[in-house]
Amino acid sequence: MSASVTPAGVPVRTAKGFVLTVCCLLVILPFLAVISTSLADQQQVTAAGGYVLWPENPSLEAYRALFSGGVVTRAVAVSVGITVVGTTLSLACTTLLAYGLSRPGSYGSKPILMLLLFSLLFTPGIIPMYLTVKQLGLLDSYWSLILPTLINAFNVIVMRAFFLDLPQELLDSAKIDGAGELTILTRIVMPLSKAIMAVIGLFYAVAYWNSFFSALLYITDNEKYPLSLVLRTYVVNNATIGSGDTGAALPQQSLQMAMLVVSILPILCVYPFLQKHFAKGIMIGAVKG
Amino acid sequence: MVVLDKPVAAEEAAEAAAPPKRRRRGRLRRDRLLLACALPGLGVILLFHYAPLLGHVIAFKDYQPYIGIADSPWVGLDNFQAIFSGDVVFLNALSNTLVISLLQLVFVFPLPIAVALLLNSLVSERFKRLVQSVLYLPHFMSWVIVVAIFQHMLGNAGMLNSFLSDHDLGSVSIIGNPSMFKELIVAQVIWKDTGWSTILFLAAMSRIDPALYEAAAVDGASRLRQLWHVTLPGIRSVVILLAILRLGDVLSVGFEQIILQQQAVGPGASEVLDTYVFNNAVGAGVWGGSAAAGLVKGVIGVILVLGANKVAHLFGERGVYQK
Numbered sequence: 001m002s003a004s005v006t007p008a009g010v011p012v013r014t015a016k017g018f019v020l021t022v023c024c025l026l027v028i029l030p031f032l033a034v035i036s037t038s039l040a041d042q043q044q045v046t047a048a049g050g051y052v053l054w055p056e057n058p059s060l061e062a063y064r065a066l067f068s069g070g071v072v073t074r075a076v077a078v079s080v081g082i083t084v085v086g087t088t089l090s091l092a093c094t095t096l097l098a099y100g101l102s103r104p105g106s107y108g109s110k111p112i113l114m115l116l117l118f119s120l121l122f123t124p125g126i127i128p129m130y131l132t133v134k135q136l137g138l139l140d141s142y143w144s145l146i147l148p149t150l151i152n153a154f155n156v157i158v159m160r161a162f163f164l165d166l167p168q169e170l171l172d173s174a175k176i177d178g179a180g181e182l183t184i185l186t187r188i189v190m191p192l193s194k195a196i197m198a199v200i201g202l203f204y205a206v207a208y209w210n211s212f213f214s215a216l217l218y219i220t221d222n223e224k225y226p227l228s229l230v231l232r233t234y235v236v237n238n239a240t241i242g243s244g245d246t247g248a249a250l251p252q253q254s255l256q257m258a259m260l261v262v263s264i265l266p267i268l269c270v271y272p273f274l275q276k277h278f279a280k281g282i283m284i285g286a287v288k289g
Numbered sequence: 290m291v292v293l294d295k296p297v298a299a300e301e302a303a304e305a306a307a308p309p310k311r312r313r314r315g316r317l318r319r320d321r322l323l324l325a326c327a328l329p330g331l332g333v334i335l336l337f338h339y340a341p342l343l344g345h346v347i348a349f350k351d352y353q354p355y356i357g358i359a360d361s362p363w364v365g366l367d368n369f370q371a372i373f374s375g376d377v378v379f380l381n382a383l384s385n386t387l388v389i390s391l392l393q394l395v396f397v398f399p400l401p402i403a404v405a406l407l408l409n410s411l412v413s414e415r416f417k418r419l420v421q422s423v424l425y426l427p428h429f430m431s432w433v434i435v436v437a438i439f440q441h442m443l444g445n446a447g448m449l450n451s452f453l454s455d456h457d458l459g460s461v462s463i464i465g466n467p468s469m470f471k472e473l474i475v476a477q478v479i480w481k482d483t484g485w486s487t488i489l490f491l492a493a494m495s496r497i498d499p500a501l502y503e504a505a506a507v508d509g510a511s512r513l514r515q516l517w518h519v520t521l522p523g524i525r526s527v528v529i530l531l532a533i534l535r536l537g538d539v540l541s542v543g544f545e546q547i548i549l550q551q552q553a554v555g556p557g558a559s560e561v562l563d564t565y566v567f568n569n570a571v572g573a574g575v576w577g578g579s580a581a582a583g584l585v586k587g588v589i590g591v592i593l594v595l596g597a598n599k600v601a602h603l604f605g606e607r608g609v610y611q612k
Contacts, residue, residue, distance in 0.1 A: 008512060020420045026480070027480070031426075050447075051441070092329075093333060097326070099323070100323045100328075106316075107320040107321075107324060108317075109320075109323070119339070121537075121591075124344070125341070125344075125566075125583040127579055127580045128341035128342060129341050131358065132337065132341040135358075147333065147337065210429075213545055217567075217571070228433045232433050263433075264430065271429060275422055
């Protein structure tokens with residue numbers, strides 16, 4: 001869609017296309033280099049001075065080494081566990097809370113909504129959060145990676161806006177037919193909201209998979225490190241990945257890149273689904289927030 | 290599970306007739322299942338968003354982890370000493386924070402607006418969607434991933450330097466170089482979030498009435514004039530809203546991003562308020578002083594948002610909330 005009536009001339013259009021293409025390359029090239037280097041064999045990596053943009057003899061050697069047990073295997077298991085349990089609980093609590101707030105004028109919904117909105121405007125701060133988690137006895141527990149981020153107020157507001165947009169006549173007629181709140185929620189509201197629930201679930205999943213702050217603050221036992229902290233140790237701080245951890249003599253570069261790919265890949269897989277919906281979700285939130 | 294025992298309309302009529310107190314109790318009875326639905330989520334919000342505010346109390350105490358919050362002795366304003374007497378470490382963190390924030394305001398804030406204007410003016414819908422898909426992607430990567438990617442691209446043994454040395458072009462020291470640290474931080478934020486930040490501006494642009502452009506064109510306005518007189522005024526309120534929110538965050542600059550890279554450049558160049566609070570408390574055990582710094586930072590943030598909002602109202606804008 002061109003916003004204006006008269007289209008721009010050819011030079012201007014070419015310039016625009018060029019600028020945006022360069023922007024895209026700046027994003028794509030690093031990802032390409034990371035993935036290719038993780039797949040390339042040792043000779044090519046050495047010959048190319050550390051990085052390749054296209055693997056000549058792609059092999060999964062680096063991945064086999066990472067998943068043969070040891071630090072990375074365990075970290076992936078922790079991250080997957082946190083993501084699955086966390087997303088399930090988050091989605092359940094978010095849906096219930098959004099539904100509880102989706103009947104304007106219902107008892108108590110106004111103050112609860114205000115509490116929710118104000119929680120968006122400020123964050124409690126690092127030390128108070130740490131002390132709270134400590135008081136609850138959750139330090140070094142996997143729950144510390146889930147409970148503090150269980151509810152994202154913005155997601156609740158987006159979902160509530162979606163629920164408010166459902167045809168109210170449908171809910172009223174169900175009520176007249178004698179359906180209780182829970183029946184309405186599970187039999188009418190949720191089936192109609194599959195799309196928004198899927199998207200918000202994916203947002204939570206990405207957040208849990210990426211979570212770093214909670215792990216840094218609350219987890220000190222490195223047996224319990226999720227993938228993000230392991231990535232920090234081996235890829236950002238360049239600790240050497242010992243042969244005891246991988247059982248193979250591979251270039252560090254390939255192992256580091258493979259580790260990066262392991263943390264990027266799940267996000268790349270869900271990205272198309274996210275992308276289809278998020279612009280819409282954000283707009284609902286912006287209009288009705 | 291529980292079924293309403295009378296039709297809704299009749300219940301509401303009965304309610305309207307009842308005295309207020311009974312009406313309230315009736316509403317509570319009617320909505321108790323909705324409330325029960327909200328309860329788990331509300332509990333989490335109260336426990337992890339509001340209850341922690343009580344933890345700020347240790348800013349006024351000599352907190353000893355092994356005796357607990359309640360039994361630690363009160364010390365009045367002693368913990369604020371470091372802040373108000375101009376402790377060098379604190380001042381360094383404050384100035385780093387402000388410099389990075391200022392750089393972000395100048396370089397990071399306007400960029401998405403420019404990209405959104407470019408995208409909005411594209412004729413080909415397919416090219417536009419392709420560019421959007423690519424540019425939004427880095428937003429979903431965690432800071433660990435972004436920092437790792439930057440190290441491998443721009444580090445001393447990274448891709449850029451190996452390319453430069455292959456062609457005998459010397460080398461550049463970006464990663465681990467304290468004098469480049471702030472620029473690096475800004476570049477990372479730009480790479481990660483510029484695309485994503487265009488969404489709100491694009492949404493605002495799509496709501497502009499096409500008739501305005503037609504009218505402007507009929508009046509002989511060039512494309513640049515249309516941009517100036519139609520598009521920019523159309524997104525003004527979104528820009529102001531985001532600027533206000535940004536101002537409230539002026540004292541928080543990427544905690545995760547910076548703490549990940551602190552080891553390489555040292556605290557002199559990289560310590561900001563959030564990392565100062567974290568390193569001092571969890572690292573060095575100076576709980577009271579760190580909590581005091583955190584509290585001051587939080588209060589200033591709230592004052593800045595409310596103040597900027599007030600200014601927006603004075604200029605006749607909506608701001609974050611209505612008066």
